[in-house]
Amino acid sequence: MPTLYRKYRPSTFADVYGQEHLITTIKNEIALGKIAQAYLFSGPRGVGKTTTARLLAKAVNCLTRKEGQFEPCNACGACEQINAGRHIDVIEVDAASQTGVDNVRENIIENAQFKPTTAKYKVFIIDEVHMLSNSSFNALLKTLEEPPAHVIFILATTELHKLPATVISRCQRFNFKKIGYDEMLARLKKISEEEKIKVDKEVFGRIINKSDGCLRDAESLLGQVFSLDLKKITVEDAQMILPSSNVESIIEFLEAITQGDGARALKLINTLTEEGINLDQFAYDTIEVLHACLITKATLTPAGQDYSEESLKKIKKIAGILSVPRLITLIDRALARRLEIKTAPLPQLPLELLAMEFSDAAADANPPTSNVSPISYLPSPADPSPFTLHPTNSPAPAEVEPAKPTHRFTETIKNAIAHITHDQPIKTTLAEIKGKWNEVVTKISATAPSLTFMLKMCVVKDLVGNELFVTIPFSLHKEKLDERKNKNVIEGFLETFFSEKIRLVCELVPEATPPEPEDLSSLAVQFGGEVMN
Secondary structure (H helix, E strand, C coil): CCCHHHHCCCCCHHHCCCCHHHHHHHHHHHHHCCCCCEEEEECCCCCCHHHHHHHHHHHHHCCCCCCCCCCCCCCCHHHHHHHHCCCCCEEEEECCCCCCHHHHHHHHHHHHCCCCCCCCCEEEEEECHHHCCHHHHHHHHHHHHCCCCCEEEEEEECCHHHCCHHHHCCCEEEECCCCCHHHHHHHHHHHHHHHCCEECHHHHHHHHHHHCCCHHHHHHHHHHHHCCCCCEECHHHHCCCCCCCHHHHHHHHHHHHHCCCHHHHHHHHHHHHHCCCCHHHHHHHHHHHHHHHHHHHHHCCCCCCCCCHHHHHHHHHHHHHCCHHHHHHHHHHHHHHHHHCCCCCCCCHHHHHHHHHHHHHHHHCCCCCCCCCCCCCCCECCECCCCCCCCCCCCCCCCCCCCCCCCCCCHHHHHHHHHHCCCCCCCCCHHHHHHHHHHHHHHHHHHCHHHHHHHHHCEEEEEECCEEEEEECCHHHHHHHHCHHHHHHHHHHHHHHHCCCCEEEEEECCCCCCCCCCCHHHHHHHCCCCCCC
């Protein structure tokens, strides 16, 4: 019995799902008789490139197709031979196994000079064309530039960037896209009806999410489910064959870290590692889901056409839990940690670090900063390790001025936060806070004298929603102010002064110059000590 994707391979253009944007153009060209002599089909695997190439070859050589029509009849001798893959004038070349220039000359260039034996056009379908060597491309270039009138070239590739620009410029280019959720669902339902097997909608959803927009993968997975030999397939039945889909795993991972459950997130990563999941791809897909969360917060509607309704609900729920600053922070962290996967001693370690650092922050309601860079195992020039040894006679390394950080909260982002954040804007203005800041610091000194000196170094910068942004020059002091107990003290006094709940957001700005203390005695008093002579 043939596999489903071969049994139900589209035999007409109407059967092609999810590529209407380019199928319409191809059908019009066939109907009008304006056939190009070189086509380039690019896009992900399993979305219909080779199938469309065969349909095009079949349509132009169909013996009964009339002028103005575009669909092949699938009944004449030419259509039947092409369907069976044995038409002498339709030559399929696998460039992955025939990369050499000699193969190109013998199978394509020399063959193209002869007129078709029985068909109107001699069609060359070169699959995975990016695998050809440079010398093969150079040999093929002249034939592509001035092909005989009876020849049509159809090049198919999953890696368009590897093709020479000279080849691309000589082809009519069509970009295939991943199949959307709705189109794939309709296709799988149609196959199930043809096979007379009832399948729960949730099973379809798992198959689609796991196939990642590849219809061929989805049909293969459906064939595995059909191998259970049941007239009705439920989620419990399919569970024996279908593990949790990638999207489901990603959502579970994000739910765990946003809820502060680091152990659950680590267990999931460990399971994925044991299953041999590509962690780099998992991190990439996680960033895509986080992007959908970001769009969801901006538009207040779930984003992403390739997700099921259930997945979209969960994505919207995750977006509702995260504030915009925390979502930006999580995306920054995920982007940085993904870069570390390929170089880390343990591939799962960067994802485990992401899980623990953010889940701990979620549990403490104290999100980490988003100024993240990939792990460096060398000390920063601006902050040398205390354990670095220098030869006695060698000069000490010159001090390097730290680079000025790019301020993350630009006007655009601040306006977006003020518009999207769930916290209602407060009545207190930035000017009012600046005017009473010294009074707030003085009051705090009576309760927490150790915070006074650090607060005097802070510069009040901005007020977005109910979040007060201040800058401080030293990371040690920033970490101290970010401690939950200290934040509670400061935010408590702010609420007392202004009768509104104001959150403190402390940012590190190294170039800021701290104010000089009045004298050593006052400094000691601020820290609860005294000057010893």
